[in-house]
Amino acid sequence: MTSLLDRERSVAPADYNRWFIPPAALAVHLSIGQVYAFSVFRNPLVERFDTSLTAIGVIFSISIVMLGLSAAFGGKWVERNGPRKAMFFSGVFWSAGFLVGALGVATGQLWLVYFGYGFLGGLGLGIGYISPVSTLIKWFPDRPGMATGIAIMGFGGGALIASPLSLALLDTLGETPADAVAPTFLVLGAGYFVVMMMGAFTVRVPPEGWTPSGMQAPVSRDTPKPSVDGVTVETAFTTRQFWLVWIVLFCNVTAGIAILEQAAPMVEVFFTEVGPAEAAGYVGFLSLCNMLGRIVWSSASDSIGRKRTYIGYLGLGAVLYLFIAVAGTSSVVMFVGVTGLILSFYGGGFATVPAYLKDLFGTRNVGAIHGRLLTAWSLAGVAGPMIVNGIADYQIAAGNEGPALYELSLYVMVGVMTVGFLANMMVRPLPDSVYRKDAAKEEVEHDRG
Amino acid sequence: MTEARTKLSSKIAALVLWAIVGAALLYGVVQTAMQAAALFTS
Numbered sequence: 001m002t003s004l005l006d007r008e009r010s011v012a013p014a015d016y017n018r019w020f021i022p023p024a025a026l027a028v029h030l031s032i033g034q035v036y037a038f039s040v041f042r043n044p045l046v047e048r049f050d051t052s053l054t055a056i057g058v059i060f061s062i063s064i065v066m067l068g069l070s071a072a073f074g075g076k077w078v079e080r081n082g083p084r085k086a087m088f089f090s091g092v093f094w095s096a097g098f099l100v101g102a103l104g105v106a107t108g109q110l111w112l113v114y115f116g117y118g119f120l121g122g123l124g125l126g127i128g129y130i131s132p133v134s135t136l137i138k139w140f141p142d143r144p145g146m147a148t149g150i151a152i153m154g155f156g157g158g159a160l161i162a163s164p165l166s167l168a169l170l171d172t173l174g175e176t177p178a179d180a181v182a183p184t185f186l187v188l189g190a191g192y193f194v195v196m197m198m199g200a201f202t203v204r205v206p207p208e209g210w211t212p213s214g215m216q217a218p219v220s221r222d223t224p225k226p227s228v229d230g231v232t233v234e235t236a237f238t239t240r241q242f243w244l245v246w247i248v249l250f251c252n253v254t255a256g257i258a259i260l261e262q263a264a265p266m267v268e269v270f271f272t273e274v275g276p277a278e279a280a281g282y283v284g285f286l287s288l289c290n291m292l293g294r295i296v297w298s299s300a301s302d303s304i305g306r307k308r309t310y311i312g313y314l315g316l317g318a319v320l321y322l323f324i325a326v327a328g329t330s331s332v333v334m335f336v337g338v339t340g341l342i343l344s345f346y347g348g349g350f351a352t353v354p355a356y357l358k359d360l361f362g363t364r365n366v367g368a369i370h371g372r373l374l375t376a377w378s379l380a381g382v383a384g385p386m387i388v389n390g391i392a393d394y395q396i397a398a399g400n401e402g403p404a405l406y407e408l409s410l411y412v413m414v415g416v417m418t419v420g421f422l423a424n425m426m427v428r429p430l431p432d433s434v435y436r437k438d439a440a441k442e443e444v445e446h447d448r449g
Numbered sequence: 450m451t452e453a454r455t456k457l458s459s460k461i462a463a464l465v466l467w468a469i470v471g472a473a474l475l476y477g478v479v480q481t482a483m484q485a486a487a488l489f490t491s
Contacts, residue, residue, distance in 0.1 A: 013452075013456065017460070017463075020459070020460065020463030020464075023463060023466040023467040023469075023470050024463070024466065026470040026474075027466055027469070027470055030470055030473055030474065154470070154474075157473075157474050157477055157478070158477075159477075160474075160477030160478060160480065160481045161473050161474070161476060161477035161480075162477075163477075163480075163481075164476075164477070164480040164481075165476075195469065198462070198465075198466050198469070199466065201462070202459070202462050202463050202466050204459075277487045278487055278488050280484060280487065281484055281485045281486065281487030281488035281489075282485070282488050284481045284482070284484035284485035284488075285485040285488055287481055288478065288481055288482065288485060291478075336488065
């Protein structure tokens with residue numbers, strides 16, 4: 001007996017319009033992208049629980065760790081069961097996280113918020129993040145960068161929506177923001193559940209052997225032979241290529257987060273004429289650049305090739321970091337423009353990587369392989385802020401102030417980007433022997449089964 | 450007949466979802482752009 005959630009029940013007819021798939025992916029990514037707007041709840045939660053910022057910060061950390069773990073270990077399950085079931089469970093976990101979190105806030109039990117938003121919500125995040133990736137690549141084999149760019153742009157856009165929406169709800173649903181946290185969690189949980197279910201029941205997988213009309217051959221020079229559908233996640237995990245791309249993503253994210261984390265204080269110490277309101281505006285501007293970079297650069301990678309695109313992100317990125325370190329204080333407009341471009345590369349790096357993996361390892365298990373690769377994101381999320389904050393603390397202890405707090409960090413990031421650039425230069429297409437070995441291994445496993 | 454009806458309903462559902470996600474994204478971008486304007490107008 002098959003359920004409505006099974007892969008077989010979500011196969012589209014041959015003449016299905018593939019442009020009906022991106023909104024389903026966006027519905028999920030726009031919802032789970034809320035996690036980047038969690039900071040709006042920090043102060044109300046501190047007041048509600050009468051605790052430290054660190055204790056509240058743990059909620060976000062748990063959810064990001066769970067994102068990495070569930071994407072890494074749930075990828076194979078997602079590939080086996082299809083996008084509909086994955087999106088359904090992602091929606092259930094994500095919304096349950098808000099509901100359990102609301103219960104924790106209402107009853108004053110912080111551990112329930114850790115368990116709800118952090119643990120359950122984090123599971124929904126990881127599964128939701130990878131759920132539409134391979135489906136989109138299968139529907140858009142001629143433009144995989146654009147397809148995954150649309151979805152992953154949604155993750156960036158989710159924070160842009162959730163931040164003003166949450167502030168409005170906190171203002172209206174209680175006498176104080178602290179009183180309004182629980183009802184706001186309930187409203188967001190219910191709203192995200194509806195939107196994610198709409199996505200789950202709209203998504204379809206293409207029928208076996210489907211190709212878009214007029215498609216001749218894969219466009220990227222890195223693409224494996226068309227006859228090869230792809231390798232298993234275990235095989236990909238043991239290749240040099242996987243770990244080189246892992247380093248590429250790690251370096252790109254570490255450097256981007258370093259700016260994102262310290263954007264407001266950095267612009268204020270670099271330019272004395274910039275106040276808190278302008279600094280908040282600057283953070284908003286960077287968020288827009290981050291979101292637009294995801295769709296623009298990832299789409300461009302379909303024409304210029306994935307490897308060349310990352311040469312741009314990391315090579316040009318390193319030069320731009322150096323420029324900021326050397327001449328960052330000379331002009332506000334120049335500083336804002338250059339850091340905006342860096343942040344667009346940061347977003348582009350996230351959105352282009354699934355297509356890069358598809359080029360290297362084939363389409364079949366790209367979602368699961370992408371899930372494993374996201375451990376680079378989890379680690380970079382710790383490394384980037386740690387480097388910048390650690391250096392700033394060291395400079396303060398040494399009696400330094402102003403731009404000197406961040407200059408050394410910028411030079412370190414030039415080094416990080418250079419390491420990523422070199423790793424990217426070393427990426428080569430997977431040798432035929434890996435495909436043959438992988439196919440032989442699968443045959444043996446099939447015979448045993 | 451049933452197949453045609455299913456096709457039509459999935460088409461409508463996808464179009465409605467496009468409208469929802471498009472409106473939500475527009476809301477987020479406009480709100481953030483207004484916040485970012487503080488950087489350029491002061």
